[in-house]
Amino acid sequence: MPSSASQGRTGVLLVNLGTPDSPRTPDVRRYLNEFLTDARVIDMPAAIRYPLFRGLVVPLRAPKSAKIYQQLWTDRGSPLLYHGLDLQKLVQEELGQDYLVAFGMRYQNPSIESALEQLRDAAVDRIIVLPLFPQYAAASTGSVQEKVMEIVSKWWIVPTISFISTFVEDPAFIGTFATLGKAEMAKHAYDHVVFSYHGIPERHVLKGSHKSYCKLGSCCASYNKNNRYCYRAQCFETSRQLGKALGLKPDQYTTTFQSRLQSRLRDPWLQPYTDEVIKEFPAKGIHNVLAFSPAFVADCLETTIEVGEEFKEMFEEAGGKHWQLVPSLNSHPQWVRGVADMIRRN
Template identity: 45%
Template sequence: MKQGLLLINLGTPDSTDVSAVKTYLSEFLTDKRVIDLPVLLRYVLVYLIILPFRAKKSAHAYQSIWTEQGSPLLIHNQQIANQLQLKLGADFKVVLGMRYGSPSILNALNQLKECESITILPLYPQYSSAATGSSIEEVMRLLAKQEVIPSITIIRDFFQHPSYINAQTKVISHHMDEDDFLLFSYHGIPERQVQKSGCKTVCQEACPTVSSINQGCYKAQCHETSRLLASALNLTENQYTTSFQSRLGKTPWIKPYTDELLSELIAKGIKNLAVVCPSFVTDCLETLEEMGIRTREQWLKLGGKKFTLIPCMNDDPDWISAIIELIKK
C-alpha cells in the first residue's frame, strides 16, 4: 500500500485578470483564521473595503511577476512535488494542494484515497494559525467526510530542523557577498494573533529562545530561525537583523516592519543589503514583487548602493533532500 505525501502551500490566482485575483482574494481573506474578526465585520471589511480597492492593485502586482508558464509559486511547488516523486519512488504518492485556488486540497486528497497513511506537510517553516493552522483545519474538515480515514502524520513546523537550516544556509551563502548586511524578512501577522497563540507579551525586539512556554509563537520561531541561520553563516549580531513584511490594514502587526526598517539601516551606514525571506520556501508575489521590485526601489531611493534578493529554496536539491528527511524522521 502506497504512502501519501500531501504538500500544501497558500495558493495563487488562476490568472492575472482582476476577476481571477478578486476570486482568489475573496477565498483567502474571508478565512476566519486569516482575518480573525467576527464574521459580519470580516465580510464588511473584505467585500466593502479591501476587495474594491485591492483587487486591481494586486492584479497589477501579479502581472509584474507572471511567467509564460504561469504563477511562479505554482510552478515552483509543482517542481518540488515532481522532484520528490522521483526521489521517493513508487512506494509514495506525492500530491500538491493549495489552501486557496487550484489545485485544491480536496483534489489532492481525492488522489490519495488509496493510501493507507498520509503525511501532511504545510510548506510554512514557522507555524502560524493563519497559514499552517488554516491548512491543517481544512485537511481535517475534508477527511472527516471520508468513510475510511487514513493514518495521518502532520508536520506542524520545521523552523529549526537541521536539514531546513542547512538547505537555506547554502542558498544564502551562494548569493551573498562578504560585505553584505543580511536582512531576514518574514511574512508578518497581526499582534493579536501572536497573543492568541499563547504568547502573552509581544516582544519589541528579538524574542527569547523557543521553549514550552512560547512554542506556538510565530514571532519567536522566526527569530529562532534567524539565529540558527546567522550562526550557520558565521554572522555576528551587527551583520544581520530580522523584520516582518506584507502587513495589511491599520491594526498593529509584529515589528519591526521591513519597509520602515530600511531607513534605519541607511542611517547606520549600511549600503549593501542582501534580503532573504525564510518564511517562504518558494518564490511568490511577496518575494518577487514586494521585495524584488518595491523594496529594491525603496532601498536605492534611500541611498543604498546594492540590493540583492536571495531566491527562495524552490526545488534546490538540498531542499528536496531536507523534505525527505522531514517526512522520514
C-alpha cells in the first residue's frame, strides 16, 4: 500500500478576520476600507457602499479606531495575528509531516491568497479550510469561503477543497472555554455569567433563513436542521453547551450581542444588546459577573477592549462590583489538540 507521503500532504488553511499592519491611522484606514466594503459585511449596492464607507465612514472612524488599536498593540504586534501564528505552529506540530498548515487573514496580511499559494507551491493533494469562527455567519465564514473560491477559480488545477463551516458543538471548543471559565470561577464567586457574541444585522439572519423558519425568537430554543446555519441559533446553542459544561442552570447565564454599528436608519441588530443588559444587572442584585466572548477563538479588540474594559466600566458605573472576562482560546493546548482533531475528522 502506498504511504501517505507518496500520496502527498493535506493542506490546511486556518483563517481569521484580519488586523491592520500597525496601529497607525493609515494602516487602520486601509484595513477598514477592505473590511467595510465587503459586500457580505455591508450588504448594500456597491454604488452606495463604496462612496459611503470609503468617503465618509472610514475617514471618520479610522483615527478613533487607531487609538483603540494602540491600546491593544503589544511587542509582538496585533494579538489576533500572533495568536493565529502560534496556533498555526502548534497545530502543525500536532498534525505532523503528512499535513501542511498555513494561516491567512480575510482582510490585510498575511492574506488568504498568500497562504493558498504556499499550499499550492507545496503541491498538496487536498485543502481543508477552517475559518476560525465558531458560529457560521455570511459576513465571516461565508466571506472567507467566497474569497477562497474566488482565488482558486483562477488556478488551472484545483485540488479537492473542503470547508469546516461551523464548530458550535465541537467538544474541544466547548471544553477549552469551560476549562478557562472554571479557572476564573475558582478565584471568585460570581452571581451571573454573560455570553456576549458579536452582533450582526437581523436582516442577515432573515436572508439566510431556511424556508422562512426564522422568527428571531423562540425558534432558537432548539438547534436543528432548520436553523443549523442560523447565526443567532448557533450562538444560543453555544451558550447552552457552555452552560451545561460549567454546571450552570439556565437562569444563571444570559446570551447577549455586542459590537453593533449605529445606523441612522435604525437598522436592528441581534438582541439583546450586551451594553444595555449589563447596565440593568446591579438593580437586579447581580454584582459579580463572569463574561465570555465565545464568538472569538483569539483575543482581539472586541474581547480585550470591548468586553474586558469598556463593558467592565459600564457595569461598575451602574453599580456593579466585579466584572471578569474569561480569556479566549488563543493557543491553549486543549484547543490546539481540538483543532488538529477537527482537521483529522474532515
